[in-house]
Amino acid sequence: xxxxxxxxxxxxxxxxxxxxxxxxxxxxxxxxxxxxxxxxxxxxxxxxxxxxxxxxxxxxxxxxxxxxxxxxxxxxxxxxxxxxxxxxxxxxxxxxxxxxxxxxxxxxxxxxxxxxxxxxxxxxxxxxxxxxxxxxx
Amino acid sequence: xxxxxxxxxxxxxxxxxxxxxxxxxxxxxxxxxxxxxxxxxxxxxxxxxxxxxxxxxxxxxxxxxxxxxxxxxxxxxxxxxxxxxxxxxxxxxxxxxxxxxxxxxxxxxxxxxxxxxxxxxxxxxxxxxxxxxxxxx
DNA sequence: AATGATTTGCAATATTGTTGCAATATTTTT
DNA sequence: AAAAATATTGCAACAATATTGCAAATCATT
Numbered sequence: 297x298x299x300x301x302x303x304x305x306x307x308x309x310x311x312x313x314x315x316x317x318x319x320x321x322x323x324x325x326x327x328x329x330x331x332x333x334x335x336x337x338x339x340x341x342x343x344x345x346x347x348x349x350x351x352x353x354x355x356x357x358x359x360x361x362x363x364x365x366x367x368x369x370x371x372x373x374x375x376x377x378x379x380x381x382x383x384x385x386x387x388x389x390x391x392x393x394x395x396x397x398x399x400x401x402x403x404x405x406x407x408x409x410x411x412x413x414x415x416x417x418x419x420x421x422x423x424x425x426x427x428x429x430x431x432x433x
Numbered sequence: 434x435x436x437x438x439x440x441x442x443x444x445x446x447x448x449x450x451x452x453x454x455x456x457x458x459x460x461x462x463x464x465x466x467x468x469x470x471x472x473x474x475x476x477x478x479x480x481x482x483x484x485x486x487x488x489x490x491x492x493x494x495x496x497x498x499x500x501x502x503x504x505x506x507x508x509x510x511x512x513x514x515x516x517x518x519x520x521x522x523x524x525x526x527x528x529x530x531x532x533x534x535x536x537x538x539x540x541x542x543x544x545x546x547x548x549x550x551x552x553x554x555x556x557x558x559x560x561x562x563x564x565x566x567x568x569x570x
Numbered sequence: 571a572a573t574g575a576t577t578t579g580c581a582a583t584a585t586t587g588t589t590g591c592a593a594t595a596t597t598t599t600t
Numbered sequence: 601a602a603a604a605a606t607a608t609t610g611c612a613a614c615a616a617t618a619t620t621g622c623a624a625a626t627c628a629t630t
Contacts, residue, residue, distance in 0.1 A: 309576060309627055330617085342579045347618070349577095363500035363560060367587080367617090390552055401552070407544040409559065414566030415527055415538070421560045422546065423500060429551030446596055446607060467586085479610045484587070486608095504586090504618080577626065586617065594609070600602090 298322065306356040313341050317349050318358070326397035327362055327370035327389070362389045362398060363421060372400050389421070392428035399428060435459065443493035450478050454486050455495070463534035464499055464507035464526070499526045499535060500558060509537050523557065529565035536565060 299318040303310045320333060333339065334346050341349075350371055353359045362370040372389075388404040391397075406422045436455040440447045457470060470476065471483050478486075487508055490496040499507040509526075525541040528534075543559045 311577065311627070313578075343617085344580085344619080345578055361502040363502045365498040365500045365506050367504055367506060369502050369504060388546060388548075390548070393555065401549060404546060404548060406559075407546055409525060409541060409544055409561070411525075411527070411541060411561065412538060412566070414569050415561075415563060416569065417561045417563040418530065419562040421562075422543075423558045423560075424546065424548065424552075424554045425556040425558075426548075426552060426554040429549070432551050432553065448595070448608065450609075480586085481588080481611085482609055489608095571630100573628100573630075575626105575628075578624080580621105580623090582620085584617100584619070586615100588615070589613085590611105592609105592611090594607105596605105596607070598603100598605070600604085 302358060306358055308352065308356060313345050314349055314352075316341065317346065317353075321359065321371075321373045326399050327372035329368045329370055331368070362400075363423065364391075370398050372398070389423050390428060391423060391425045392431055393425055394427055394431035397428065397430075439495060443495055445489065445493060450482050451486055451489075453478065454483065454490075458496065458508075458510045463536050464509035466505045466507055468505070499537075500560065501528075507535050509535070525559045525561055527565060528560060528562045529568055530562055531564055531568035534565065534567075 297315070299315040299322070300310050302318060303314055308314065316339060317333060320336060320339070321328060324332075330346060330350060333350075334341075334343055350359070354361060354371070357374055359371045360374050362372060364370055370389075388401045388406060390399045390401050392399070406420050409417075409420070411417060434452070436452040436459070437447050439455060440451055445451065453476060454470060457473060457476070458465060461469075467483060467487060470487075471478075471480055487496070491498060491508070494511055496508045497511050499509060501507055507526075523543055525538045525543060527536045527538050529536070538561075543557050546554075546557070548554060
């Protein structure tokens with residue numbers, strides 16, 4: 297099972313909750329918020345466990361966070377090539393204003409940006425809002 | 434008084450709360466979160482009023498929102514040249530990992546990014562984390 | 571199968587955000 | 601300058617979201 301492999305690779309215990317949540321991410325097209333997971337019909341996991349699982353996954357490099365302007369954090373799977381503990385915001389996130397889904401555009405790299413003197417960049421996130429390919433018609 | 438002018442220009446009633454909150458933004462070096470304003474010692478404004486004021490300011494184009502990954506929204510003054518109702522994420526925001534302040538790098542424009550076919554961008558936000566000029570030493 | 575380590579769920583609590591409405595303050599009109 | 605109309609504020613109640621400690625359950629290791 298794919299989920300188990302991911303968990304083991306990350307050095308985490310393989311539990312039902314974690315497998316289930318991971319499965320949701322695999323099944324989902326876009327990014328998920330905490331609420332999406334908690335309210336998912338087929339799920340019956342304590343809120344607290346969901347919080348802790350998401351945190352664990354972020355720390356293990358299984359998922360990464362996407363900042364938003366609506367007091368939620370979105371989470372999305374990292375590509376296999378990501379390493380644990382590494383920050384994963386170096387690709388572009390696209391939020392569709394029509395269907396409201398968030399896609400990770402894994403192939404679009406964040407362009408370099410020239411900062412004023414003295415500012416030392418460590419990590420860069422880029423969030424594009426617009427209309428996605430599915431809503432274009 | 435500068436605050437009054439800003440409010441009038443935006444077509445808003447000039448009230449004590451609004452002037453006070455606006456003053457905080459003028460006095461602050463970086464961006465502010467709702468909590469920063471509410472908890473500011475010299476302020477005694479109802480939570481609800483702070484929420485509503487921030488929302489009004491965003492809608493009027495006085496401040497703009499900066500997405501984060503910690504379940505807060507940061508707010509920062511817009512430059513004079515901004516127009517009400519316009520979206521204001523077209524410049525780069527810099528969050529310092531050391532002092533934790535968020536600066537709007539007004540002069541750094543968000544670079545164009547080439548999206549996959551079918552994705553139509555409307556608005557782009559860019560958040561850079563790193564070390565700011567004040568913490569460089 | 572037994573042990574130790576980790577994870578889970580519950581309960582309690584804290585923090586954050588929203589809504590309706592009456593009282594107050596501001597703007598506009600006279 | 602006062603009255604009328606409009607807009608804003610604060611309170612109260614509520615809703616939603618997030619955190620912590622701890623005992624019970626699960627998982628990994630032997």
